[in-house]
Amino acid sequence: MQRSRRTLVVIGLLAVGLQLSACTQQAADTEGGADEPAKVERVEGGAATRLTLTAETAERLGIETKPVLAGKIGRATRRVVPYSAVLYDARGDTWVYTNPEPLAYVRERVTVDYIQSGQAVLADGPPEGTPVVAVGAAELYGTEFGAGR
Numbered sequence: 849m850q851r852s853r854r855t856l857v858v859i860g861l862l863a864v865g866l867q868l869s870a871c872t873q874q875a876a877d878t879e880g881g882a883d884e885p886a887k888v889e890r891v892e893g894g895a896a897t898r899l900t901l902t903a904e905t906a907e908r909l910g911i912e913t914k915p916v917l918a919g920k921i922g923r924a925t926r927r928v929v930p931y932s933a934v935l936y937d938a939r940g941d942t943w944v945y946t947n948p949e950p951l952a953y954v955r956e957r958v959t960v961d962y963i964q965s966g967q968a969v970l971a972d973g974p975p976e977g978t979p980v981v982a983v984g985a986a987e988l989y990g991t992e993f994g995a996g997r
Contacts, residue, residue: 885901885904885905885991886900886901886902887899887900888992896954896955896956897954897955898952898953898954899945899952899953899991899992900951900952900953901952901953902951903951906951909987909988909991910984910987911953911981911984912981912983912984913947913979913981913982914929914930914980914982915976915977915978915979915980916928916929916970916974916975916976916977916979916980918976921969926969926970927970927973927975928969928970929958929967929968929970929980929982930966930967930968930982931963931966931967931968932982932983932985933968933981933982934960934968941957942957942958942960943955943956943957943958943989944956944958944973944974945981945985945989946974946978946979946980946981947979947980947981953988955988955989955992956973958972958973958974959971959972959973
């Protein structure tokens with residue numbers, strides 16, 4: 849009776865060990881590979897970061913873009929983005945993610961002059977017509993800085 853219990857314990861430990869090694873191998877195979885949901889890289893000549901997502905990842909994150917608009921506000925023509933596109937970092941600097949090509953997103957610094965009716969009026973930022981991420985910007989920021997890893 850004692851011997852059969854030991855045999856069952858040994859078999860059970862072997863089964864668990866095999867399952868764990870299979871999980872570890874799978875994680876090692878996908879790390880840094882083409883199956884990654886996002887690729888993060890520095891943009892040459894600046895502090896900007898470029899994220900390239902798979903189509904599946906972009907869909908899962910629910911990424912939506914809106915163009916930077918320009919309009920006459922008072923006597924000046926100002927650029928406007930949805931306030932949901934604006935991100936604040938730990939130092940209080942403000943950023944948006946532009947979408948220069950499909951599935952590619954670049955974090956770009958902006959200067960917000962003021963917020964009104966859900967819109968951020970920019971003193972400085974991307975030119976009119978540039979697509980910015982209006983839905984999913986926080987998720988991109990988390991992806992860039994490794995949240996959830």
